[in-house]
Amino acid sequence: MAEIAALVGDPARANILSTLFDGRALTATELSFAARVTPQTASGHLAKMTQAGLLTVLKQGRHRYYRLASPMVAQMLESIIAVAAAAPPRYRPRTAQEVRLRVARTCYDHFAGKLGVSIADALCDLKHVILSDDGGEVTESGLAFLKELGASFPAQTRRPFCRHCLDWTERRFHLSGVVGAAITARCFDLGWVRRERNPRALQITPKGQEGFRRSFGFSI
Amino acid sequence: MAEIAALVGDPARANILSTLFDGRALTATELSFAARVTPQTASGHLAKMTQAGLLTVLKQGRHRYYRLASPMVAQMLESIIAVAAAAPPRYRPRTAQEVRLRVARTCYDHFAGKLGVSIADALCDLKHVILSDDGGEVTESGLAFLKELGASFPAQTRRPFCRHCLDWTERRFHLSGVVGAAITARCFDLGWVRRERNPRALQITPKGQEGFRRSFGFSI
DNA sequence: GCAACGCTTCGGTGGCGCGCGAAGCATCCC
DNA sequence: GGGATGCTTCGCGCGCCACCGAAGCGTTGC
Numbered sequence: 001m002a003e004i005a006a007l008v009g010d011p012a013r014a015n016i017l018s019t020l021f022d023g024r025a026l027t028a029t030e031l032s033f034a035a036r037v038t039p040q041t042a043s044g045h046l047a048k049m050t051q052a053g054l055l056t057v058l059k060q061g062r063h064r065y066y067r068l069a070s071p072m073v074a075q076m077l078e079s080i081i082a083v084a085a086a087a088p089p090r091y092r093p094r095t096a097q098e099v100r101l102r103v104a105r106t107c108y109d110h111f112a113g114k115l116g117v118s119i120a121d122a123l124c125d126l127k128h129v130i131l132s133d134d135g136g137e138v139t140e141s142g143l144a145f146l147k148e149l150g151a152s153f154p155a156q157t158r159r160p161f162c163r164h165c166l167d168w169t170e171r172r173f174h175l176s177g178v179v180g181a182a183i184t185a186r187c188f189d190l191g192w193v194r195r196e197r198n199p200r201a202l203q204i205t206p207k208g209q210e211g212f213r214r215s216f217g218f219s220i
Numbered sequence: 221m222a223e224i225a226a227l228v229g230d231p232a233r234a235n236i237l238s239t240l241f242d243g244r245a246l247t248a249t250e251l252s253f254a255a256r257v258t259p260q261t262a263s264g265h266l267a268k269m270t271q272a273g274l275l276t277v278l279k280q281g282r283h284r285y286y287r288l289a290s291p292m293v294a295q296m297l298e299s300i301i302a303v304a305a306a307a308p309p310r311y312r313p314r315t316a317q318e319v320r321l322r323v324a325r326t327c328y329d330h331f332a333g334k335l336g337v338s339i340a341d342a343l344c345d346l347k348h349v350i351l352s353d354d355g356g357e358v359t360e361s362g363l364a365f366l367k368e369l370g371a372s373f374p375a376q377t378r379r380p381f382c383r384h385c386l387d388w389t390e391r392r393f394h395l396s397g398v399v400g401a402a403i404t405a406r407c408f409d410l411g412w413v414r415r416e417r418n419p420r421a422l423q424i425t426p427k428g429q430e431g432f433r434r435s436f437g438f439s440i
Numbered sequence: 441g442c443a444a445c446g447c448t449t450c451g452g453t454g455g456c457g458c459g460c461g462a463a464g465c466a467t468c469c470c
Numbered sequence: 471g472g473g474a475t476g477c478t479t480c481g482c483g484c485g486c487c488a489c490c491g492a493a494g495c496g497t498t499g500c
Contacts, residue, residue: 001238001297004304006229010458014222028477041459043478053306062467062476076303077221079296084224086273086292230488248447261489263448282446282497 025067104202116174122216245287324422336394342436371406
């Protein structure tokens, strides 16, 4: 346990993991920028984390694409962030970058930020989802709503499962799990959101403004 | 995030956290033994973790009782352990202590080890619980079963919620969440299990042997 | 009041590991 | 082939932090 935690505990490596948190695969050089270290330093970190099973590599020509090894790793990061967010309300200068991230971003494979929380709130208000301390549950009307929206999930999971995930900017819950991912994927398909230059931050399109208002009942 | 992870990343601190993982409150000196460091070193670690919000202290006379600050911290540790267990099948000498832990132990507030996995398996076989990738669900027959067993859970959670938790010795799932905790508490009440001298390890009583066989249908 | 005990604070020491420069190995493009 | 690019390995320096000995503070018990 200490070994894994120590890997996450280094600032450079934590930056790398945060960058990969949304599930994308990035090259070693890109990640060295994210971590603000030289490529050779980043290379060492990446090797360690790969060895430990946190990351996997995909060789493609002269590039090496790194990404999180499994959703389990993402969930671990999520839970660490949850604890970190709950703990110390400490001062932290806020960059323009961060402001954009607060509005809408992806969190592994689902929405987070104001957008993610708004969706979770809307679904709760409409009684499509019931959130409890340990997780969430989709009601019958919720299933119908998702079908209407066109969001589909893999059949392998016996029931559409719905987890919640503490939002570190909003300090409130947003939806993750199969349901959160399905909604997110569908919104991309519908052209309601698209990625910004910084690929974790999302832009809500005019079509999205309209769609969220009509389907979920909130403006953002 | 890096800060929290770095705290867990130190071997001595990781030992302390592991010892507290089952939710008990222990004194600083006891924990210094667990961490195999001198009391003054442990004191420093405990102060840091308390400051960071991982632990809380309870002063009682000249003792100070430390325990995990919240279930969220326990869940974080659980997810780190899950990743660590999934990763590298590396050699590790096995102590007699560890062998006992493999049979039955507590994991925060629910059963783990062979016992925990057996219970989860039995409930799945009997269709009392349905496990999926992200978690678990209690069926109607499961609710009846729990009532019959005498396991009760707080009314505040809207539905009896059931999570799973990857067992690091068995590499399979056992039950956690409200349901896992309720079953565990009930088995203690019934005198089916009791704590050993090492308080994380559990001993299954003859009455327990009989009870698990009759109610769950497995021998252990 | 004095001694024992539990725990913490302080200072000094040692070692692990992060970081970068330099060099080496692949791959791609012309 | 030659050069550029992406990435890695090697070696070294330096800073941070865990660790312990010693001392200080509060509580308990006789």
